[in-house]
Amino acid sequence: MRRSSWLTLGMAAMLGGVLAGCSERPTEMAAVPNADRVRQAGDTITPRLVRQLAKSRNITAYPRPPYVRPALARLGRELAFDKILSGNHDVSCMTCHLPRYATGDGRSLSIGSGGQGLGPNRTQPDGINIPRNAPPLFNLGAMRHLFWDGRVEVDGHGHFTTPAGAQLTKAMTKVLEFGPVSAQPMFPPTSAAEMRGTSGSELAGFTDNDATQIWAALMRRLGRIPRYRRMFEEAYPGKRFDDMNFAYASNAIGGFIVSEMTFRNTPWDRFLDGDDRALSQRQLDGAATFLTLKCSLCHNGNNFSDDQFHNVAVAQIGPGKGNGGSGLDDFGRMNVTGDPADQYRFRTSPLRNVELTGPYGHDGSIVDLRDFIDHYSNSDQKLMDYNPAQLIAPLRNTVLDNMAAVIAARDTIILGVVLTPEIEDKLMDYMSALTDPAARNLSRLTPRRVPSGLPIDK
Ligand code: HEC
Ligand code: HEC
Structure with a gap:
């Protein structure tokens, strides 16, 4: 980290200290464009320079996603859209990850079980009951940590760490073909607030921590629908439905997400693949800006x-995550690790299709993309204002x-960042x-219909 911070400071300064706070100017800036040219003149930003910058930040084109058996992706799709996985048959995964809202819900904070209506118009008698923003489901095959606090995680040896602890058994993890994104769907159905509900079904008597029983009850539900039995057995050739656990369902949803929600045909990916004309001059200029600012230290x-x-x-x-004196705070990663150094830390957001995925941030507190970018400029002041x-x-x-x-624990990387409107224009172009x-x-x-026959939110 230390080494790459250095690199950035060096590079930003080389490109003319585009950021205030980068006052050190290395002497070896000879062959590099000066600040004014970076700001004004597209002519100095060449595809070659941008490719070099991307390489120096280890920013690469998105790899081809793994092969997903069509029968598995089909099963995953039906499960993702089927309200059968919620206690009272009123919420599916896609209720909060709507195709219409770029796999989010167009809201700062989601509303789960018991809600009426969709997207920005969704309401619930008790008010907003989910403390975080529903992130998009794009390109999650690349992530080792899922959720804003990374509580679903796989290490380099394929070892899963999740809120379920030992309830996620070996017999389950060996089913998970696509890493964390295959494990993540185990969890929303266990949450009373998101999907399970607090009354009205055979799932209501459990607590969120009774994962084993909830998963078994869900498999009993699915097993009563002949079409699901058939689809599971097609998705996992040679395995009988009665020998499957909920990981088989979760893995199918993961397969659906990986196969249908991986997006790599962006101008940027085409540019990295060698097409010099994939980016407009403004986008090229924006790329150079993003890559020389501190943005790419984290992104x-x-x-x-x-x-x-x-x-x-x-x-x-x-509503927050029950943290702090008020209970209304959200300590982020610290809730997972218990380490006070992780207080208020959240996972660095992926950025493909980011134009489409607002509101932004772990709690959706910033609604517009440009405002999110602008908040990095004098961020302490922006937070207070x-x-x-x-x-x-x-x-x-x-x-x-x-x-x-928050400011006392704020990442020092963004200290002193100041963005002019021109720089923000360029970042938006990028x-x-x-x-x-x-x-x-x-x-x-x-899908046109799902095996339960329940209505579909889209
Ligand atoms: C009530 C709304 C709601 C429902 C229903 C819901 N989600 Fe989510 N989803 C969210 C929210 C909010 C988060 C972020 C939670 C957090 O980070 O603590 C999230 C996070 C995720 C993530 C992690 C994304 C990332 O970038 O880390 C995935 C994957 C996901 N949901 C898939 C699903 C699947 C699959 C289902 C159904 C089994 C589902 N969701 C049901 C609201 C919902
Ligand atoms: C210190 C690491 C770091 C730096 C530097 C950084 N980001 Fe971020 N970025 C994050 C984290 C962490 C989040 C999520 C924060 C949260 O939700 O509380 C985020 C969120 C975002 C989002 C919102 C995405 C979403 O889906 O909600 C955008 C857009 C963004 N960053 C763009 C930028 C740009 C542009 C820059 C440079 C001006 C930048 N970031 C610099 C770490 C960083």
């Missing part, structure tokens, strides 16, 4: 995420006054190069 690798946890001074809104008028009415008076504590046109309309993902 790097093939999915624009270091898969690590940082505190970038995002305001806290909504946070404007709740951008939020829907029920959230406006929920801004938590934890700002001094963000537009990260969109795969095929992600703009995802209606093709929605």
